[in-house]
Amino acid sequence: MSPSPRQMHLGAFLFGVGHHLAAWRHPDVDPAGAASLAHYQRLARLAEAAKFDAIFCADNVGLSDAPAHLLARNALPYMLEPLQLLTALAGATERIGLVATVSTSYLPPYHLARKFATLDRLSEGRSGWNLVTSGSDFEARNFGLDQQADHASRYQRAHEYVKVAQGLWDSWEDDAFRFDAQAGQFFDPAKLHRVSHEGPHYSVHGALQTPRPVQGYPVMVQAGSSEDGQNLAAETAELVFTAQQTVEEARAFYQGLKARLPAHGRTPDALKVLPGVSTFVGRSEAEAQDKYEALQSLIDPAQGLGLLSAFLGGVDLSGYPLDGPLPELPRTEGWQSRQDLFSAMARRDNLSLRQLYQKVISARGHWTLVGTPVQIADQLEHWFQTGAADGFNVMGPTLPHGLSDFIEGVLPELRRRGLFRTEYTGRTLREHLGLPRPAHPAVLARQAIQATEVEASPA
Template sequence: MGDKQLHLGLFLMGSGHHIASWRHPDVDSDQVTSFRYFAEIAKKAEAGKLDMLFLSDGLSFHELSHPAELSRFEPVSLLSALAVVTNKIGLASTVTTTYNEPFHVARKFLSLDHLSEGRAGWNVVTSYYESEAKNFSKSEHLAHQDRYIRAKEFLDVVNGLWDSWEPDALVRNKEQGIYFEKEKLHRIHHKGTYFSVEGPLNIARSPQGKPVIIQAGSSDAGVNLAAKSADIIFTAQDNLADAKAFYQRVKDKVQTYGRDPDHVKIMPGVSVYVGNTRAEAVEKYEQLQRLITPEVGKNLLSEYLGGFDISPYSVDGPLPEIPETNGNKSRRALLIKLAEEKQLTIRELYQYVAGSRGHRLIFGTAEEIADDLENWLHEDGADGFNLMLPSFPNSLDDFVDQVIPVLQERGIYRKDYTASTLRAHLGLPEPVYKSPILNNQR
């Protein structure tokens, strides 16, 4: 346990994780439509030796949720461009299985893996916004259970396509005029409930063997899918006791699938405020909280509660009874539990959500932040963290310049990269090549 190493991903959404980040005096409110902004963030994260940069995504527009999310680059295109200005850091993104085709997704991530020479990661999600269905010719959304069935099949097809080229299929023998060996490219002949895909893919096997698979979701269906197929699990954990229980539950489940628990990294989200004193760190948070307009806060809360409209209720009253919806179940449940346990008003709850977006908040000096992260690491609450920093570039500068050196001094974080693929940063083995036909028959 003494040599357990911390892994860190930088979650990058808009101008920062805090909903009012774009209004912060040190933030350029125009930055999210500029490639230069993303390039600077990626380079700074690489200077901090982070495992990866991670982009969230969505396929619709929410008038009142997160202003800086309104205009978003297509994430794999953006990561492809960022691959050019970085050398080591992993590059990962959310892409939904609900409104995509596995052939396109398999290809996009292999393409990114080639462009970045082995740094690609895919966060496999199901879509939960009704508004996304309406952009993809669907009158209604798939039910929660069906989205997971589709996601599982989607992932099987993608894995099959990633195995459709053997590693040494391209021989390129100029003398004999033989470009590739036919018997080393495989059709996958997939015929399932949602997809029929013949293959092979039209891009060679990935430098990483396969791009890294990330999953989130704490529902039973989510945990099962992740334990079977993920390399990294993102999760929202509010306190160490719950985090430890989740960690143990997932690692046990991973073993029931015959996998090594060390090969699945559990990374809870955490929003970090660093100051020269704890009071200064808290004031950084309060400064952003004061910038939230009530309209934005209430609407974000409605969205997080699965679309239930909270606007008619008094901001200083308690949360009303929230009916079941077809949305993201674990996030909704977390918020209802939090409001009950801490007896929060609607205003307090939306302030909490707007500040952290359902993830844990920590405040303190660099030493205090390092203490917290190290404690979770050693107590088996986490293998690392998905850093949901409040605003860019200032909170990333704080973290990289102040917290990273402390983690390095303590010997729980790399002083420099020792490898150049995301898989290797995470200490994961390269996948052994398996014929996609055999996979399919399994």
């Protein structure tokens, strides 16, 4: 029997009322939807009916310290906490994965482990944790710090944090709870494994009072593309979201990241790479371009410069001419992969500040496609078939319309080519992604002892 043809994995990246920074000003958008459960229920059900692998909610833990009169020009301050939101959406959906962003810098590992174990149980195995380390000083100041830790230190903490969280998820073996009323034994005491961890950043001694997640661990997701981020992903991630602008850059990132896996005893299939893509879909090229231009026309220059400033380390760009080049800027301890991406785009395409923010404002540096369903499917297929992606994180420029345009236009074309599923074949996020369920370390240890004993026994 020949193997099944490889198919794309698709995430629906839910971001307020749209990924374009001016989405909230579009006449088809209800700006208040970004804080409405009904809005997110509609989006989640749309994505699930289309058989997406997962929905994804990004997050940060602070309000930008930009002047209030500049903040007032965009909808970024208007968002919900993703873990609570996805817990609510677990009850409104049945099969689609639920991926939430949580920072390792500002939440103790015990809290994170318990929250995700609960989400995984309540959703019957659909949770995913997008690990970030946080990249701004305004976030640090919410937690009593003057500034964020340096980039390398944040990622060193993250490596240890993952080990602690996984140890806590392994507090109980899968069959630890016996519920034996007659014997008076609620659980098998031999199958409780307390964490005893002393490391440079964390001291954790205890166990979760929550059963092991349905999936063993939530699917481990990472979005950092810096050197530190790729090292962390190669060791711990199973799904990577990335921002790439050209197929050559995407292919280099994809192949370079997967080449790091063998050093950690992992195979290329153990990690899926999904670049972000924002699509403007029209029945004709002209219609698609009109949709794009309608949003671009709503860009406020101060809003565009504010976006660049945030991703370029907080440097004030207001004193530079809009139609002049991006100035030489120091590399900061913030979002280094995005700093590198924006700087490379400006140099490669000889972009002015105005042209740079116009290019990135639709999806904050992610790939933007404007065209018919066939044209967009052609581009996605090219990336997928030439070693640049395992699928895509779809970023509707406005929501819900940008997502429904993709579902109604592009998905039928991908299915016609055999590139995307027509039905779910599994129930958990791991099953959707073709990822194995991690066995409990104690079970693996017992199996290893048994195998050794069999080998040592006389024939």
